Amino acid sequence: MTKAGERLAIGLALLATLAMVLPFLYMLATALTGEWEAFRYPPALIPARAHLENFPAALTALPFDRFFLNSAILATCVVVGQLFTSATAAYAFARLRFPGRDRLFLCFLSVLLVPALVLLVPRFLIVNALGWVDSYAGLISTELVSVWGIFLLRQFFRTIPRELEDAARLDGAGEWTIFRRVVLPLSKPALATLAVVAFVDQWKSFLWPLVIARSTEMQVVEVGLANLHGLYYANWPYQMAAAVTATVPLLLLYLVAQRYFVRGIEMTGVT
Amino acid sequence: MRTVPRWRAAALLAAAASALLALAVARWAAVRYEAAFARRSAATTAAYLALVTPPAPLGADYSLQQLFIQTRSLDALPGWTPSVEVYHGTAPLLQPGAPPLSRLVLDRLRGQSGASWGRGVALAPLFDRDRWEVVGAVAIRPAGIAPGWLGGWTLPALALFAAAALGALRAVGGEWERVRRALRAYGAAGVLFGAAAYANVQQAARASTDQWLADARLLMQESSARLPQGRPTLADLAPLAGGAQVAPGDSATTRPTRQSVGGVPSAVVEVRLSSRRWVELRTAPAEAGAPPWLALLLALALIGPLAAWVAVWVEREAARPQRLRETAAAWWFLAPATLHLAVFSFAPILLAVYASVHRWSLVEPERPFVGLANFAQLVRDPVVWISLRNTALYTLTVPVTMVVALGAALALGRRSWAARLVRTAVFLPFASSVVAVALVWQWMYHTDFGAINWMLSLAGVGPVDWLGNPNTALIALMIVSLWVQAGYQMTVFLAGLQAIPRDYLDAARVDGAGAWRRFRTITLPLLKPVTLFVFVTGIISSFQVFTYVYVLTGGGPGHATDVVAHQLYQAAWTFLQFGSASALSLLLFVVLFGATWAQLRLLERRVTYD
Numbered sequence: 001m002t003k004a005g006e007r008l009a010i011g012l013a014l015l016a017t018l019a020m021v022l023p024f025l026y027m028l029a030t031a032l033t034g035e036w037e038a039f040r041y042p043p044a045l046i047p048a049r050a051h052l053e054n055f056p057a058a059l060t061a062l063p064f065d066r067f068f069l070n071s072a073i074l075a076t077c078v079v080v081g082q083l084f085t086s087a088t089a090a091y092a093f094a095r096l097r098f099p100g101r102d103r104l105f106l107c108f109l110s111v112l113l114v115p116a117l118v119l120l121v122p123r124f125l126i127v128n129a130l131g132w133v134d135s136y137a138g139l140i141s142t143e144l145v146s147v148w149g150i151f152l153l154r155q156f157f158r159t160i161p162r163e164l165e166d167a168a169r170l171d172g173a174g175e176w177t178i179f180r181r182v183v184l185p186l187s188k189p190a191l192a193t194l195a196v197v198a199f200v201d202q203w204k205s206f207l208w209p210l211v212i213a214r215s216t217e218m219q220v221v222e223v224g225l226a227n228l229h230g231l232y233y234a235n236w237p238y239q240m241a242a243a244v245t246a247t248v249p250l251l252l253l254y255l256v257a258q259r260y261f262v263r264g265i266e267m268t269g270v271t
Numbered sequence: 272m273r274t275v276p277r278w279r280a281a282a283l284l285a286a287a288a289s290a291l292l293a294l295a296v297a298r299w300a301a302v303r304y305e306a307a308f309a310r311r312s313a314a315t316t317a318a319y320l321a322l323v324t325p326p327a328p329l330g331a332d333y334s335l336q337q338l339f340i341q342t343r344s345l346d347a348l349p350g351w352t353p354s355v356e357v358y359h360g361t362a363p364l365l366q367p368g369a370p371p372l373s374r375l376v377l378d379r380l381r382g383q384s385g386a387s388w389g390r391g392v393a394l395a396p397l398f399d400r401d402r403w404e405v406v407g408a409v410a411i412r413p414a415g416i417a418p419g420w421l422g423g424w425t426l427p428a429l430a431l432f433a434a435a436a437l438g439a440l441r442a443v444g445g446e447w448e449r450v451r452r453a454l455r456a457y458g459a460a461g462v463l464f465g466a467a468a469y470a471n472v473q474q475a476a477r478a479s480t481d482q483w484l485a486d487a488r489l490l491m492q493e494s495s496a497r498l499p500q501g502r503p504t505l506a507d508l509a510p511l512a513g514g515a516q517v518a519p520g521d522s523a524t525t526r527p528t529r530q531s532v533g534g535v536p537s538a539v540v541e542v543r544l545s546s547r548r549w550v551e552l553r554t555a556p557a558e559a560g561a562p563p564w565l566a567l568l569l570a571l572a573l574i575g576p577l578a579a580w581v582a583v584w585v586e587r588e589a590a591r592p593q594r595l596r597e598t599a600a601a602w603w604f605l606a607p608a609t610l611h612l613a614v615f616s617f618a619p620i621l622l623a624v625y626a627s628v629h630r631w632s633l634v635e636p637e638r639p640f641v642g643l644a645n646f647a648q649l650v651r652d653p654v655v656w657i658s659l660r661n662t663a664l665y666t667l668t669v670p671v672t673m674v675v676a677l678g679a680a681l682a683l684g685r686r687s688w689a690a691r692l693v694r695t696a697v698f699l700p701f702a703s704s705v706v707a708v709a710l711v712w713q714w715m716y717h718t719d720f721g722a723i724n725w726m727l728s729l730a731g732v733g734p735v736d737w738l739g740n741p742n743t744a745l746i747a748l749m750i751v752s753l754w755v756q757a758g759y760q761m762t763v764f765l766a767g768l769q770a771i772p773r774d775y776l777d778a779a780r781v782d783g784a785g786a787w788r789r790f791r792t793i794t795l796p797l798l799k800p801v802t803l804f805v806f807v808t809g810i811i812s813s814f815q816v817f818t819y820v821y822v823l824t825g826g827g828p829g830h831a832t833d834v835v836a837h838q839l840y841q842a843a844w845t846f847l848q849f850g851s852a853s854a855l856s857l858l859l860f861v862v863l864f865g866a867t868w869a870q871l872r873l874l875e876r877r878v879t880y881d
Contacts, residue, residue, distance in 0.1 A: 009682055013689070016679060017696045020754070024699065026722055027711040042725050089608035098598035099584065104605070109874065111616045113867045117815040117836055118860045121843050121852045122619035125626065128633065145611040151874070175600040204705050206818045207836070211844055225706040226822050229713075236714050243707035254702035258695070261702060265759060266766040 027247075031055070031240035038236045051237065058228065058238040059245060066217055067224035073136060074209070074220060075202040078143045082198045083191060086149030091179050093150070094157035095165070105154075111147045117207075124211055134214040143202065149194045152267050156190035157183060189263070196257050197264035203250060221246045278582045279440055285578030286436040290429060290464070293571040294420060297468035300564050301417035301475035304557055308479035309393030310386035311513055312353055312486055313411040316345070317386075317395040318510035319490040320357065320409065321402070323497045332399055332406050339364050341497075348489050352482065356410040357397065372408060381405045416482060417475045428460075428467035432572070435460035439579045443586055450583055458576040465572030469565045476558035484527040484540040487511060487552060495544040505550065512552060520551030529556060535630070535641050559640035563625075626853035633847055645854035655855070658833040659862075661745060662814055665834060668749045668756070669809035673802070675753065676760030681790070683761070684768050694765075698758035705755075709822040712751045713738065716823075738824055741831035748819050748832055760805050767801030768794070800873065807870045814863055835859055 025045065030038055031054055033047040059065070092098075093105050123142050124133075132138030160183060168178050184191070209220040219227065225239075225246050232238045254261055324333045324341050342357045342364055357364045361372040376394065380387065386395035397407040421429065435457040442453035491508055498507075505517055520541045527540040538556040541549050588595045627645055629638045649655050679697055683690045700708060715722045716737035724734045737747040771794060779789045795802075817836035820826060826833035826841075835855070843852035 013682060013693045017693050020696045020699055020758070023708075023711050023715060023754075024703075026715060027707070030711075030714060039720050041720060043720060043722050085608040085611060088604040092601040092604035096597050096601040096604065097594065098601040101601070104609075108608070108612065109871060111612060112871055112874070113864070114616070114620060114860065115811055115815055115863050115867060117817075117839065118623065118856045118863075119616065119619050121839065121849060121856050122622040122626065123615060124843070125622055125631075125849060126615070126619060142615045145608050145615070147612075150608060175597070175604070179604070200702070206705060206821075207840070210821075211840075222704060222706045222818075225704070225710065229706075229710055229822060236717075239710050240714065243704070243710045246704040247707045250703050251699070254699070261698070262762055265762045 054237045054241040058241040067221045071221040075199045077140045078202045079198045081144035085145045089150045090153035094154045138212045193260045193264045196260040282578045282582035286575035289575035300472040304475040304479040305416040306388040309411045309413040313386040313393040313395035317397045317409040354412045358408045416478045418471045424467040428464040432460045432464040461572040461576045465569035476561045480538045480557045481527040488542045491542045515554035518551045520549040555639045623853045631850035657830045658838045662834045666813045668752045679761045680764035700755045701758040744831045810866045
């Protein structure tokens with residue numbers, strides 16, 4: 001690459017980084033600004049004094065501790081549920097022979113033909129008929145199976161050499177034992193990928209919690225944040241303080257588990 | 272080999288259970304419709320008697336003699352079918368020898384508003400003329416609504432079903448082609464049998480509406496003739512209608528007919544009050560609610576064929592116990608996911624279809640069948656079209672984002688720490704909270720104090736009301752979407768670029784091809800599947816955009832940023848029109864079908880090639 005091209009690339013990369021990071025810095029800066037200081041012109045990136053009191057004030061304006069607990073319960077239950085249902089189904093599809101296997105797998109995949117938004121209303125009607133509106137059961141139950149997860153794990157299980165299982169089989173191990181003792185331990189990276197993707201998906205999900213959780217005690221962080229926006233419309237420091245708090249767990253997870261984030265996207269995007 | 276006869280016995284048992292269950296459910300459903308008719312008829316008859324019977328000299332109670340005469344004359348009405356008994360207090364009027372009503376039953380009637388049903392008789396409270404005190408009861412024993420257990424086509428269908436079942440079970444273990452034919456015949460007989468059983472239910476439903484309309488018509492006409500003080504007003508007749516609509520009418524047909532009234536299918540009968548005066552009695556036809564029974568009856572009737580199919584399969588596989596064990600294990604492994612998908616993915620699709628042709632509100636218990644009225648209403652609604660247009664415009668972010676993301680992927684594909692850092696930064700927005708991102712952008716878009724307008728003012732561009740101006744609001748949303756999605760798409764492109772063999776590019780470089788040429792002739796063609804995938808999934812997800820719209824603009828200003836998802840949310844959770852929202856869901860399904868189909872094909876290709 002020529003010298004000028006190199007410089008251009010570096011310049012563009014710097015610009016991109018700034019464009020991506022600045023809004024987050026602005027979020028943090030406003031979160032530390034006094035309520036009236038925020039309405040200063042021109043806007044200052046660095047507040048005169050760090051108004052740390054914005055954080056407790058914003059987080060108690062609505063019961064955010066409860067919201068975080070709800071988000072954590074939702075995401076954790078869904079992760080556990082999806083790991084279980086995806087791994088079992090993927091094992092059957094990848095390793096066991098039974099009549100109609102390929103047709104059933106296509107049938108599973110055909111769920112991907114239906115966009116999530118199309119399922120929103122009828123799923124709500126079903127959950128409502130079950131009496132689960134405004135409960136953890138309603139929040140969690142619909143998310144416990146992910147066809148993406150089944151697909152992802154099936155692809156991974158198929159790469160595990162069969163010889164390992166055959167050895168166990170000769171020792172008289174049943175399918176469940178092979179699944180638990182041989183296949184699952186070898187699939188830790190794929191399981192971790194699915195877990196991270198499912199966790200982030202649930203933490204970020206908005207529409208389903210919005211329609212299912214009616215009472216304040218059942219709201220998740222994302223919906224609580226939107227409600228705070230409605231209540232403290234003009235108080236940007238409060239909103240930004242809550243936004244920072246909501247983002248921190250995800251960014252931490254991203255920094256710790258970046259590999260799995262990327263792998264999850266790669267595996268759904270390209271194999 | 273000793274297990275084989277046991278399987279065959281189980282299949283036989285399943286066939287019997289299948290037939291009995293279907294018959295019993297069909298009968299039960301038909302009797303439910305009969306009961307519905309009788310309860311309605313009893314209430315109407317009670318209202319009729321209250322209207323035409325002159326009062327006793329003292330109080331609001333009726334003259335016993337008059338009540339007797341009016342009741343007796345009911346049987347003389349031409350076309351009157353149910354048998355009626357009226358209790359004055361607890362004493363039966365028509366058959367003095369019959370056992371009296373128990374006090375307990377009468378007390379219970381006081382406590383409830385409608386009629387009750389038990390032991391083939393419907394009981395409705397008879398109120399005094401002040402409509403205050405319950406002075407007796409009207410009992411209706413319906414006749415001729417529900418066909419018998421084996422009425423209609425059920426008997427021949429049952430015979431066929433039994434014959435097919437025996438044929439299939441005899442064929443088990445024989446030549447494969449014969450078995451398959453027999454099983455297929457068995458399945459077809461099951462469908463026929465289920466349909467025949469459903470025909471009885473449907474007939475009972477129809478008859479219950481028709482019979483009530485005919486009876487109510489008779490009673491209205493009779494009350495018009497009998498009323499001592501002259502012609503009854505519509506308000507007088509309203510209690511007789513019991514929930515049905517009474518409207519001025521003009522036609523002369525006297526049989527109940529089915530019509531569409533304002534898009535809602537209705538059962539209608541014309542009532543002649545005098546030579547010049549007709550009213551129309553309209554009600555929801557009971558058979559419109561019958562189709563769920565068809566699904567249930569077919570499912571029950573197919574239990575037998577399904578069991579026979581399993582028996583055949585087990586018998587065939589009995590020689591290979593390993594395969595049998597593997598299949599059983601597979602179904603245990605698949606059970607959680609399969610059940611969940613059945614309840615929360617496949618059932619909702621059917622429910623969406625069902626709800627889309629009904630008026631479905633969570634607050635109203637009535638869910639009448641409305642045909643395609645929900646769809647017609649959607650198509651006529653200009654806001655729906657605006658939201659579709661906005662959604663289509665919004666998806667234009669996908670190609671733009673793709674260009675940016677591909678550029679970033681090409682520039683940042685290197686292994687240096689700087690490239691890694693920039694990659695991490697570009698991916699940050701996608702990894703963070705959606706609402707938090709929406710909020711910070713709303714703050715940056717602020718007209719007077721936002722960072723964006725401040726930067727523009729440095730360039731001399733005057734304050735832009737980003738989210739308040741209909742011309743810029745959608746663009747503002749699209750910029751947020753680009754900012755978030757670029758990192759995601761870049762990651763996918765990076766993976767795609769890494770899969771391209773370096774040799775190709777090196778060989779081209781040796782041949783003297785420039786960077787642009789290498790990109791156009793090698794990278795881009797090899798990246799095509801990935802590009803297609805990013806495009807298709809991008810379209811699918813941006814067609815469902817909701818959170819940014821909900822938080823940033825609420826669909827405004829005007830409807831400038833109203834998108835399909837927001838329309839759907841409002842139809843269901845603001846206006847509680849779940850039928851209409853279901854129709855919109857299906858519309859979205861159709862619009863997106865091409866894209867989702869392409870996505871599945873791309874995935875499938877990967878399934879077959881690895």
